[in-house]
Amino acid sequence: MNDTNAESVSPAAFGKRLRATREDAGLRLEDIGAETKVSKAILDAMENGNFQFLPERVFSRSFVAQYARIVGADEGPLLQDFDEAWGRYIVSSGIHTNLEVVADDLAPSIRWRFWIPITAGVLILFVAAAVILRSSASDGEGLAPDPRRSGASQVNVGRAALPASRPTPSSKPSKTAVEAANEPMVKMTVQVDPGEECWIHFRDRDGMTGERLLRNGQKLDLELAGPVKLTVGNAGAVELTVDGRRYRDLGLPGQVIHTEVTHGRFTPLGAEKNDIP
Numbered sequence: 061m062n063d064t065n066a067e068s069v070s071p072a073a074f075g076k077r078l079r080a081t082r083e084d085a086g087l088r089l090e091d092i093g094a095e096t097k098v099s100k101a102i103l104d105a106m107e108n109g110n111f112q113f114l115p116e117r118v119f120s121r122s123f124v125a126q127y128a129r130i131v132g133a134d135e136g137p138l139l140q141d142f143d144e145a146w147g148r149y150i151v152s153s154g155i156h157t158n159l160e161v162v163a164d165d166l167a168p169s170i171r172w173r174f175w176i177p178i179t180a181g182v183l184i185l186f187v188a189a190a191v192i193l194r195s196s197a198s199d200g201e202g203l204a205p206d207p208r209r210s211g212a213s214q215v216n217v218g219r220a221a222l223p224a225s226r227p228t229p230s231s232k233p234s235k236t237a238v239e240a241a242n243e244p245m246v247k248m249t250v251q252v253d254p255g256e257e258c259w260i261h262f263r264d265r266d267g268m269t270g271e272r273l274l275r276n277g278q279k280l281d282l283e284l285a286g287p288v289k290l291t292v293g294n295a296g297a298v299e300l301t302v303d304g305r306r307y308r309d310l311g312l313p314g315q316v317i318h319t320e321v322t323h324g325r326f327t328p329l330g331a332e333k334n335d336i337p
Contacts, residue, residue, distance in 0.1 A: 069144035071109035077141065078127065079107040085131040096126040097256070097297065097313035103127070111149040115316040118273050119259035119293040120146070123314075244323045246286040249301040251279035256297035263289045286322040302326050 082092065089107075093100050102123065105113040114120040124142045128135035252258035254277040261271040264284035272280055282288075292298055295311025303324045310328075311317045318329045 069141065069148050071111045071145045071149050073109070074141050074145035075107045075109035078124075078138070081128070081131045081133045081138070082107075085133075087131060092127060092130050093314075095130045096123065097294070098123050098126065099312060099314035102314050109145070111146065112153065115293045116259055116261065116271070117146050118271075119257075119316075122257050122259075122273070244286070245283050246288055246321055246323055247281075247283050247303055248288075248290075248321055249279055249281050250274065250292070251299045251301075252277065252294070253297040253299070257294060258298050259293035261291040288321040290319045290321050292317050292319065300326060 082089070089100050089103050092098070092103055102114060102120075105111070106120070106123065106127070111120075114123075121139060121142060124138055125135045128138045246264075250258070250260055252274040256276070258274045259271070260274070260280070261269075262282065262284065263269040265287060266285045268284060274280060292300075292310060293316045294313060295315045295317045296309070296313035298310055300307045300310060300321075302321055305324065305326075307326050310319075320327050320329055
């Protein structure tokens with residue numbers, strides 16, 4: 061079943077073998093979905109080799125294991141074929157897997173990222189102000205004196221021709237940047253239901269990223285700089301708590317959702333604010 065030719069490990073060939081195991085067991089896709097709580101759309105994508113419609117590899121691999129157990133097949137060879145097919149899909153599509161970033165000391169990076177644009181902006185404003193002041197002074201000095209007036213009158217005229225002093229642009233950072241730096245940290249907990257699995261991926265304002273597979277009632281506590289981009293797999297089996305507020309029914313069983321989490325608020329991307337208690 062695991063020969064080495066290219067066709068044996070392609071997504072399409074893997075999907076055909078998966079469908080054959082189900083048909084041999086006399087089961088429908090609806091039967092598999094009812095037992096695994098995986099949506100029919102994802103199961104159909106697996107059987108047709110449409111890996112671009114599947115969630116992340118670790119979560120899709122869990123679906124294959126559940127599928128194998130329901131149809132009574134040996135999950136070992138199926139998982140091996142899936143790994144080979146997924147690798148071929150990654151190479152052919154040009155997708156690169158996400159690398160987990162371990163933030164040992166992000167503070168210096170964050171400070172530089174915050175102050176470099178502000179310092180550059182202040183320098184540009186100072187240079188522009190100096191050019192304007194120099195240009196104005198040159199215009200005043202270039203005025204020819206009137207020979208019919210006395211020296212005192214000429215001095216007064218020269219002073220009157222000079223423009224008023226211009227205020228130096230403020231070097232204080234913008235209010236928006238300061239407010240962003242002082243944004244409260246987002247405290248959230250992701251917990252999967254007993255007997256279920258859930259894959260999550262997160263990325264916060266400072267670039268902190270990570271992913272985790274939770275099983276059988278496990279939970280993960282996070283404290284990140286908002287806003288946080290949060291992707292949740294098997295959304296129907298997940299409970300999310302944001303700053304003490306609990307959210308259920310995030311999506312359908314097996315569904316992958318993309319959300320944004322800020323201090324005290326959970327918002328599915330492309331939707332209005334979620335007020336589910």
